[in-house]
Amino acid sequence: MKxxxxxxxxxxxxxxxxxxxxxxFEVVDKMVKxxxxxxxxxxKQEGFYLDGKLHGKWVSYNDKGVKETIGExxxxxxxxxxxxxxxxxxxxxxxxxxxxxxxxxxxxxxxxKN
Numbered sequence: 493m494k495x496x497x498x499x500x501x502x503x504x505x506x507x508x509x510x511x512x513x514x515x516x517f518e519v520v521d522k523m524v525k526x527x528x529x530x531x532x533x534x535x536k537q538e539g540f541y542l543d544g545k546l547h548g549k550w551v552s553y554n555d556k557g558v559k560e561t562i563g564e565x566x567x568x569x570x571x572x573x574x575x576x577x578x579x580x581x582x583x584x585x586x587x588x589x590x591x592x593x594x595x596x597x598x599x600x601x602x603x604x605k606n
Contacts, residue, residue, distance in 0.1 A: 512531065513529035513530070513531065513533055514529075515527060515528045515529065516529075520540070522542075523540040523541060523542045523547060523548070524540065524541040524542075525538070525539075525540055526538065526539060526540070526541060530553075530555040531555075532555055534553060534554075534555055534556065534557045535553050535557065536552065536553060536555075537550060537551065537552045537553070538550070538551055539551065539565070542567060543567070545565070545567045545568035546565035546568055547565050547566065547567055547568070548564065548565060549562070549563075549564055550562070550563055550564070550565060558577075559577060560576065560577055560578070561574065561575065561576050561577070562574065562575050563575070563587070568590075569587075569589050569590045570587040570590045571587050571588065571589070571590075572586070572587060573585070573586055573587075574586075574587060580599055580600045581597055581598065581599045581600075582597070582598045582599075583595060583596070583597050583598075584596040584597075584598075
């Protein structure tokens with residue numbers, strides 16, 4: 493009986509405490525590719541570092557693996573078009589030197605139908 497209680501307690505405690513998934517870093521073309529994870533093991537963010545600064549394409553996902561954000565960095569500065577998705581809307585934000593230049597928003601109701 494003690495074995496059953498101990499085994500049950502161990503199983504329950506393993507579900508109560510969140511899984512802490514360590515980030516993964518690897519060298520790719522003189523940059524460091526970083527992958528960060530949600531507690532459930534799904535990828536949270538992935539992108540690159542150059543000389544310790546965010547650089548190149550970065551993508552963020554929710555805990556179900558659905559893409560939420562995609563954008564570019566240039567040595568730590570947000571640049572170009574960034575896209576932010578949520579349930580019913582897509583936002584396009586243009587950046588220059590980490591400053592917002594323009595914002596466009598689309599909702600599912602505004603889609604053109606043939």
